[in-house]
Amino acid sequence: MDEREQQKQKNYVLWLLGRQEYSRRDLQRKLQQRQVPEEFATKLLDWCEQQGFLDDNRYCTSFIRRAIDKRHGPRRICADAQQKGLDKDQVAGALAEMDIDWFELALEAYQRKFKALGKQLDYKEKAKRIRYLTARGFDYQQIEFALASEATDE
Incomplete structure (x- = not known):
């Protein structure tokens, strides 16, 4: 060359x-x-x-911030970061430093997607909403929090 x-x-x-x-x-x-x-x-x-x-550390931080802005959960962020070639421990450390309330983020993602829809949840609709939040990378406790908060808003 x-x-x-x-x-x-x-x-x-x-x-x-x-x-x-x-x-x-x-x-x-x-x-x-x-x-x-x-x-x-x-x-x-x-x-x-x-x-x-x-700088991979700087990239890791900006990557996580963008993912949070998109309302992605911790599981999705870790999976996407590994695809980008970031170290698992590096991502976990950056997530820990940021002090993110995943429950509130799950609620925000839930409300943003399903706000216009009714609050009546049959089994099929509840399963659809759970799948949506699971695909966004939230765990079941965070999803339950979002669903429960929706139920108490009535």
Whole structure:
């Protein structure tokens, strides 16, 4: 790989990082798709980390904040983060630092989705709402809290 091509790939990575945060694994995947030699890709990503352009801890925090804004629960956040190449312990530590009330977040997600619908819950409708919150990554206690809060609002 000649110097001009190396500069081109460096500019590409900087352009990507200028637009949004990426994990090291995501950038490595993007460079592989462009068929950049692995040795050069590793050097380039190391350089980005040294310069502070690439930081998995910072990415992890911003990833979690975006997921919370989307009203995702802890299970969904952990699963999505692992797909992005983040370390399980790193995600768990960041979640613990943020001090999030998952019960309130489950209630908020529930109310946002089902506010306009009636409060009468037959078995089928209740199962649908439970599946929705489960898919968003909440555990059963958090889901029960959201359903119970809806019942007491009557």
